[in-house]
Structures are given as structure tokens and as C-alpha cells.
Amino acid sequence: MSKRIPGSGSLSRAKTPEDKAQVRRAFINAGRRLLAQEHPSQVSLRRIAAEAGYSPASIYQYFNDHRALFVAVRENDLTAAAEYFEKVASGATDPIERVRQVAIRSVDYWLSRPEQFDFLFSMVGKSPGTAEDGDMRFGESPVVLRALNVYYHAVDALFDTLAEPPLPNRLAGDTLIAAIYGVVLVPRTTPTKRWSDTYKMVELTVNAIIDSWLASGVHNGNAEVRSPAKRKPR
Incomplete structure (x- = not known):
């Protein structure tokens, strides 16, 4: 416009x-x-x-106020992100590769939109107002849960292929989410340090997490264990 x-x-x-x-x-x-x-x-x-x-x-x-605009920005950006994550997940049939693709390509998505990422994840303590009594915290709102469920459902599908899941599904999903977003957030919020390539760090993190799950769980043969996928050049 x-x-x-x-x-x-x-x-x-x-x-x-x-x-x-x-x-x-x-x-x-x-x-x-x-x-x-x-x-x-x-x-x-x-x-x-x-x-x-x-x-x-x-x-x-x-x-009406800053808070209404603040929430609208977050809802707008997360809705678009959730739609993209869902499309990525639906395009991967192998459970292992689905987890890998959802994690790595979601990072690609946010780093191609740095202004959106910084607004959503670097605004801790900068909200223009706290929620009133009875308001749902934004982290528990439908749009946030929609985005998070892409990761949780991918982990659930992978763990369904294991006779003995290595840890609780939700703990695994939360760990994956916190790990990949932390790898992105820390370099962006500490630009005075020369960091290694963010994409490579995310790939290493995701592959290490998946490998640890597969090594700890008992694979029942319903999913093929594949070598880490190479990220396509941007």
C-alpha cells in the first residue's frame, strides 16, 4: 500500500x-x-x-489504545506464520522429516521477516500494558496455540513410531521450540558479538535433538531414519 x-x-x-x-x-x-x-x-x-x-x-x-494495536500486530503476524507452518507440516509425510522441516523452515520464515520476529520475540517487558482481569494471556490465546500445535503434533506423530518414547511428548515439543527460537533470539539481541551462521546452528540443534530422541526411544520401524536434510540455499 x-x-x-x-x-x-x-x-x-x-x-x-x-x-x-x-x-x-x-x-x-x-x-x-x-x-x-x-x-x-x-x-x-x-x-x-x-x-x-x-x-x-x-x-x-x-x-482504542496501544494495547489493542499491540495485540492486533501479534495476531496478524502469528496467524500468517501458523498458516505457513501448517503448510510445511502437511507437505512432509515422514514423521522424522516433518519435525525437522517444521523446525528449520520456521526459522527460515522468521529470519526472512526480521521486523516481525523482533516485534514478537524481542519485546519482553515492553508491552504497552498488562492484561486486565479476566483477559486471556496472549501466550495462551488461540492464535499462539495454533502455531505451537504444529510443533506439538509433529512431535506426537514421530513419538507414535517409537515403542518407548524417550520423554513426555509435551516436554519434547517445548524443548524443541525453546531451543530453536533461543538459537535465533540470542544472536539477534546481542549483535555486538560475531556469531556463527544462525541457520547452521539451528540445523545442528534440531538434528541433535531428533537424534537424541531416536537413540533413547525404541524405533518400531514405522518411520525411516534418515540422514539430516540439507537446507536449500536461500
């Missing part, structure tokens, strides 16, 4: 649901850019509106 001139009256012409969705998306994209770079206390909704190219007051027709 091209940048609009504040006060140009373009908002008043957003009559159809498609036009309104486009305006809302412009605010989400502008909010992500600014909030990923600065503390929320330094970024007003009026400034976000101006960044999107609309009149300062127009944003309040879509978002």
Missing part, C-alpha cells in the same frame, strides 16, 4: 470492508515498524497514524 498524506481524506473513502481492512493493515504495519524500534511509551497512536500516512485522529476508529 502506498503511503498516504495525513488529512488527505483517504480514510473517509474507506467504505467497503476491503478498504477498511487495508487501512487497518496499514496501521498494523506502521505500528510494528515503530514499536519494534522504540519503547511503546515513546510511540503514540497519533504518530503511528502519521507513519501510516493517515490523519492523526483516524487511527482511533480502528484501535
